Amino acid sequence: MKHIAIIICLILTTAKIKAQDYTFRKNIDKDSLFHASIKFIPEQKQKEFRKMYKDGNDQEREFILFMISMPRSSKEELIKNYEDKQAEISNLKIEYLKYVPENHIIDIEFKPESKILNVPEQIKIKIYKTSINNETKEKSVEVVSQNWNLKPNSDELKKVIESINWTDETLKEVKNLLTKANCISIKNGNITTIGFARSGMGKYSYKIFDENLNSDKIETYNNGCEYIFYKDNIVLEYGGGAVGPQCFEKI
Structure with missing residues (x-):
């Protein structure tokens, strides 16, 4: 149920992003960006994100990538x-x-x-x-x-x-x-x-x-x-x- 709720959230938010024309640059290798960005996610959550990225459609993958590649500070x-x-x-x-x-x-x-x-x-x-x-x-x-x-x-x-x-x-x-x-x-x-x-x-x-x-x-x-x-x-x-x-x- 938790997984489904997250996916629903991803779809709804992605729709909003696409409406604003927030698209990835053409020269971005999305898979490489995902593997580089996942390292900044807490280890206990990485497995779930990897599964969602692997099993998701293009829209869901793009939102996951959008989320984990955001600027990070501390x-x-x-x-x-x-x-x-x-x-x-x-x-x-x-x-x-x-x-x-x-x-x-x-x-x-x-x-x-x-x-x-x-x-x-x-x-x-x-x-x-x-x-x-x-x-x-x-x-x-x-x-x-x-x-x-x-x-x-x-x-x-x-x-x-x-x-x-x-x-x-x-x-x-x-x-x-x-x-x-x-x-x-x-x-x-x-x-x-x-x-x-x-x-x-x-x-x-x-x-x-x-x-x-x-x-x-x-x-x-x-x-x-x-x-x-x-x-x-x-x-x-x-x-x-x-x-x-x-x-x-x-x-």
């Missing part, structure tokens, strides 16, 4: 990058705020061109507007727009960035700051969240507070699953995707 790499790029990450947090309009939160991620799939470089931008109730003094956040898979230099992207008074040059400068920090995304707010790397359908990030965490906040942001308190004002974060791990790996 908690260890997340920590190492912070230690290597601490100054650049701190500068990214400070400099990014100069581009964000007052009373706005902007969440942006740059997704590079895939080396395996026919997927070009894409940009995700989510825009929020904040306000404070004069009577209750409570802060509220309103969604202005949420935009996925925008293509560079497209009219759609231009329309989105113009709404926050950004230009192509602004995008280049933000991307350059992220590149220097070896990161892929940033979201300002009461807590700045900087995305380090995608891993499967999940994402490793840093949550950076304006002040060092007190004992109460450390307790909140140190559950060992989604959050791990690292030190001072830094919390490590892992956001799980629709499929795959939902917590930090155990080391």
Whole structure:
């Protein structure tokens, strides 16, 4: 039954992928890619994946290959990058705020061109507007727009960035700051969240507070699953995707 459920999930998700024209590049040897990628799957699951790949039809095989060939990262790499790029990450947090309009939160991620799939470089931008109730003094956040898979230099992207008074040059400068920090995304707010790397359908990030965490906040942001308190004002974060791990790996 478990095997059947997985196959149903594969078929449904593959249909969505194909609808978006996420196809493999012509020069990709799929069998070789599978044998190279399966090594990164936990040993106890490799046998099941090998059987599904061997017994599956072309559609099922493609989704299995899509899943196991996704970029991979780790908690260890997340920590190492912070230690290597601490100054650049701190500068990214400070400099990014100069581009964000007052009373706005902007969440942006740059997704590079895939080396395996026919997927070009894409940009995700989510825009929020904040306000404070004069009577209750409570802060509220309103969604202005949420935009996925925008293509560079497209009219759609231009329309989105113009709404926050950004230009192509602004995008280049933000991307350059992220590149220097070896990161892929940033979201300002009461807590700045900087995305380090995608891993499967999940994402490793840093949550950076304006002040060092007190004992109460450390307790909140140190559950060992989604959050791990690292030190001072830094919390490590892992956001799980629709499929795959939902917590930090155990080391």
